[in-house]
Amino acid sequence: xxxxxxxxxxxxxxxxxxxxxxxxxxxxxxxxxxxxxxxxxxxxxxxxxxxxxxxxxxxxxxxxxxxxxxxxxxxxxxxxxxxxxxxxxxxxxxxxxxxxxxxxxxxxxxxxxxxxxxxxxxxxxxxxxxxxxxxxxxxxxxxxxxxxxxxxxxxxxxxxxxxxxxxxxxxxxxxxxxxxxxxxxxxxxxxxxxxxxxxxxxxxxxxxxxxxxxxxxxxxxxxxxxxxxxxxxxxxxxxxxxxxxxxxxxxxxxxxxxxxxxxxxxxxxxxxxxxxxxxxxxxxxxxxxxxxxxxxxxxxxx
Numbered sequence: 032x033x034x035x036x037x038x039x040x041x042x043x044x045x046x047x048x049x050x051x052x053x054x055x056x057x058x059x060x061x062x063x064x065x066x067x068x069x070x071x072x073x074x075x076x077x078x079x080x081x082x083x084x085x086x087x088x089x090x091x092x093x094x095x096x097x098x099x100x101x102x103x104x105x106x107x108x109x110x111x112x113x114x115x116x117x118x119x120x121x122x123x124x125x126x127x128x129x130x131x132x133x134x135x136x137x138x139x140x141x142x143x144x145x146x147x148x149x150x151x152x153x154x155x156x157x158x159x160x161x162x163x164x165x166x167x168x169x170x171x172x173x174x175x176x177x178x179x180x181x182x183x184x185x186x187x188x189x190x191x192x193x194x195x196x197x198x199x200x201x202x203x204x205x206x207x208x209x210x211x212x213x214x215x216x217x218x219x220x221x222x223x224x225x226x227x228x229x230x231x232x233x234x235x236x237x238x239x240x241x242x243x244x245x246x247x248x249x250x251x252x253x254x255x256x257x258x259x260x261x262x263x264x265x266x267x268x269x270x271x272x273x274x275x276x277x278x279x280x281x282x283x284x285x286x287x288x289x290x291x292x293x294x295x296x297x298x299x300x301x302x303x304x305x306x307x308x309x310x311x312x313x314x315x316x317x318x319x320x321x322x323x324x325x326x327x328x329x330x331x332x333x
Contacts, residue, residue: 033299054316064137127284139272
């Protein structure tokens with residue numbers, strides 16, 4: 032936090048992680064969420080309740096002095112407010128980093144940019160990017176080290192992961208439409224519960240055998256209530272999401288040193304020396320990256 036008690040971790044992450052990406056030859060483009068589809072209301076309400084419950088458990092952990100529980104529930108209570116998003120966009124603009132405002136789902140917009148070859152891939156932790164049609168999905172792009180598995184005292188090493196949509200579909204022997212049907216059975220943001228008792232393996236087996244959800248319902252393999260979710264509507268949200276054609280330049284711009292300094296140092300009390308060092312790194316790496324295609328940069332990095 033800064034001297035006024037305002038959270039600044041989002042600005043620190045945006046500034047330093049973005050510089051690290053550019054130093055690796057990657058040209059990042061940030062896509063911000065717009066208004067979510069009304070079908071996502073149930074999932075958003077579920078997330079709200081999860082955070083409220085986590086906040087109650089966090090307070091209890093503080094009272095008991097349990098550092099392990101405090102860390103666990105503090106992570107679950109983190110929120111990205113509209114003010115944080117706006118501040119992040121201003122900082123990225125000052126850094127000369129391309130920013131895209133999605134009309135609706137950010138995942139859909141990022142996938143669209145990739146599908147029309149304006150970007151090399153969509154970087155996200157969410158597999159929805161594949162359902163939206165991104166030809167490549169990059170996971171764990173800015174995450175390194177080890178991660179504890181949920182509800183287990185087991186740690187696994189986290190590495191960048193690349194999933195190519197066409198290879199995935201070919202290996203599974205299905206179409207993108209069938210992949211979406213599999214996701215609907217398991218549960219998506221638009222039908223969070225999915226079908227009780229059906230996991231990934233069963234869903235793949237049923238869709239591979241019958242072709243789609245409706246035929247599996249006809250054969251009595253899937254409960255009829257799944258049809259109440261308006262499956263066609265959910266499919267169209269993935270196949271034809273609300274996106275906008277991006278006419279602005281997606282290339283790196285020149286950093287505005289004074290504006291970066293104003294936002295981080297003057298407004299939020301960041302260390303002037305550290306920010307100056309970061310700006311120097313940004314300017315140097317931008318010169319080295321200039322003229323490098325996104326595909327070449329990422330191919331070399333992988």
